[in-house]
Amino acid sequence: MTVANLVVDRLEHTIGAIQILKDICFEIKDGEFFTMIGPSGCGKSTTLMSLAGLLRPTGGSIKLGETFFLDASAKRFVQPQRRNVGLMFQSYALWPHMTVRQNLMFPLKLRKIGKSEANKRIDEVLELVEMLPYSERYPSELSGGQQQRVALGRTLVYGPSLLLLDEPLSNLDAQLRERARLWLRNLQRRTGVTTVYVTHDQSEALSLSDRIAILKKGELVQVGSPIEVYTRPADRFVADFIGKINVLTGTVVDNGSAVRLTSGDVLTLSERQTHADGQTISVGIRPERIVVGATPDVAAGKALIHGQIVESTFEGSKFVHSVQVGQDTVRAETTDAMAPGPVTLSIAPQSIIVFNA
């Protein structure tokens, strides 16, 4: 198989005066697991439907390998039925009047695959998605998790050049969802099919993806590996959307190497900032990066700040505390209970994310 990268270039979609997609550009490598995430209305589903061809964007281009699926300037648009992509729906969209086998047979018949070869192929794929014993059942006779696996099998059976998944796990209950996530990840690795995944669940995005694209109001905000987007979010929106974060404001001091918080505490930064001293900036700190109740010798090389625990909640695996630091409230976590009252927090310079805005 030739290497086929997916290139999306300056994709735009406008309905009337409303811009649904603005200048979306990204490239997905062959075999990559690429996730698009964002709040509802951010354009992630619109982008996915544009890749499938169920929607025709008003501008830009989409190219898979050497084939243009869309080239708006040349008025080129390939109909969905000619793209050979696999799209799996949130609702699974299994055809209720066909058995599992008939559902998988449909795309193979369209490709004029002989009966014996088709059946062999269906058996292989059903084996892969662990649904072979259910091949003669109707969709209504299957559980949600089983339907989800059949739906995935149906999109894989004809060997699509691109697999598009639209929130495929959102209809499963929480426990099943975590298992299905692992299973899906392994399956994608084994088949090596280039996958574009849409979700609004950040933990799904982090655990499944090779790279994540975060969208906001029709614009691409950041593209990067899960670790990149978590540890080096492009802005406060990304930081807030992927995981939890404390945002504090302060003024730059010490020739741009530290920040003085409103409480008077000074945080040392890992990199010297270009901002002039005295300028106001905001910094982000992940709650799990804050060490609570540290003594100065434990906190060697880290900033020590003082606060008051005002409220604590127990969440099973951890305690979450609201700590008053000056005028700000900081969220911090511990494994053991803490009494309300004064506390010291220590923060390593490399845990501090500086926002430009």
Added chain:
Amino acid sequence: MQMYQTAQSSKDWSLFLERSLQSLVAFICVALVLVPLAPLFIQAFIDRPLYDSGWQLSLQGFHELFTSPQVAQVTWNTLYFMVMTSTLSMVLGIGAAVLIGRTNLPLAEALHSFSRWPIYISAIVLAIGWTIVYGPSGYITILLRQIGISTGNLYSLEGIALVSAVSHAPVTLIYAIGSVRQQDSSLENAALVSGAGPFTILRKITLPLMRPAIIFCVIMNVVTSLESFAIPLVLGGPHGIDLIASYIYRAGFSAITPNYPLVAAAAVTLVMIISALTVMQLFLLRKMSRFTTVVGKAVRQNKFDLGVLRWPVFAIFSLYIIVCILIPMAGVFARAFTHFLTPLIPISSTFTWDNFSVIFSDSGYVRAIKNTLIISFFGGMLSTAIITLIVFVAQRSNFPGRVVLDFLVQFPRAIPGILIGLGLFYAAALLPGGGWLMGTLWILVIAYTMRFLPNGYSIIAPAVMAVSQDLDKAANTMGASWLRVALQIVVPLIKISIFNCYSILFIFSVKEYASAIFLYRQGTEVMGSVLLSFWAQGDSGPVAALAVLQILIVITYAFIAGRFIKGHDRG
């Protein structure tokens, strides 16, 4: 991973074919609606028959329409009739709905199914049945006269209104009972707790909650009464009482020199009035369905206790069914099997098969039966196929004008059947090949398809809309074309609705007469047209026999269809 490619070369071709098919379907739909209307409108604004050469624009038709004393009389008749029959039909339909749906009336379900009978009986047959038993020399009329009771005159506007109300009430019942059954009892319980009695609740809570359905039914009854044609013709004919639709029929068809501009002007005026009413009705229907979805699933309902009135109400209800529906039907059957039907001679001594022999030995009658069956059976299939395709283009394609189609298909509701016939009659006279078409059953199939287009569309479109679009899109991305998705994914899922559409079209086609009346010729008669013309000639025996056959065809079909549906319940 093994990759299978779709056959690329043939695909451009199939895309082109697909678009061509969609265009063809859209064209058929537009033609079905506009071809009969356009000539009517042209004819209304010119000075001589459309097929004569050298015509000029003129308002002569409208001028005559608004100055003719005869038309004024017809208009008054129509208004008087409209008010009477609509009121009566509303009272009967809404009353029956509340009694059946919300009270502890005994045997409510049995009464419900009897009340719906007139839907399956052609209005002509009902009118003939009433004449046979309640007419001036009817069986019951004479029977009562013998014991000194005189009945009112059936051949009057009041008589026409009464029979029309009996004929229209079941449709009101169907809409009203839907509204009654989805009411939330907790609203009534709240009134009950605050001290209201059952009749106060009925007046202040139950009926006001039915308001959308009631307004909808009022408009529907007004429209139906404006279109009324067969009952006025059968009952009003002997005394020359005309309503607007039967006037158009007489002036445009049975008159020796039809005044075409006048007839067309009357037709256009009628279409305009009914269009306005229909637009209101469609608007209300949208509102009603919104109301329905909000309420959602069936709720547990309390039933009003009729108390001591339970059995008296039952008796009155049963008496209505017996007197207004069963006895006239019995009259038709009895007349079909007798030489004369009169209480003066015992029925057994006048028993005969002759009426049926007359029918089966007369080639005209036999042809009418055969034609009706062919049109209903095969024409129904063709119409169902066309309607299904129209639904797919309107609801499930990216065809540019599909939104217009969705609106356009409802339009034939605003055109009385007789005007569909008249319009097609004009169109056939104008268009090339029309003359040939007039002599065939095709013209009737076209007329019926147009007439029942809204009915069929209203059955299939909601079924298609209920199928998730994801199912189409999934097949689309896997390489299936529009037509393949329609035929292999959606059609199997809605096959019951398609069959229901066919059933309605079959039954309506067997009963149909209004749109056929201008279009049949020697050789293309149908049962409805023969019933009307032979009734006018006076011999009621064979007409009754033919009516019996028509009822039997509908009953047989309903029986077989019921079996068929049961057998396919799984789908």
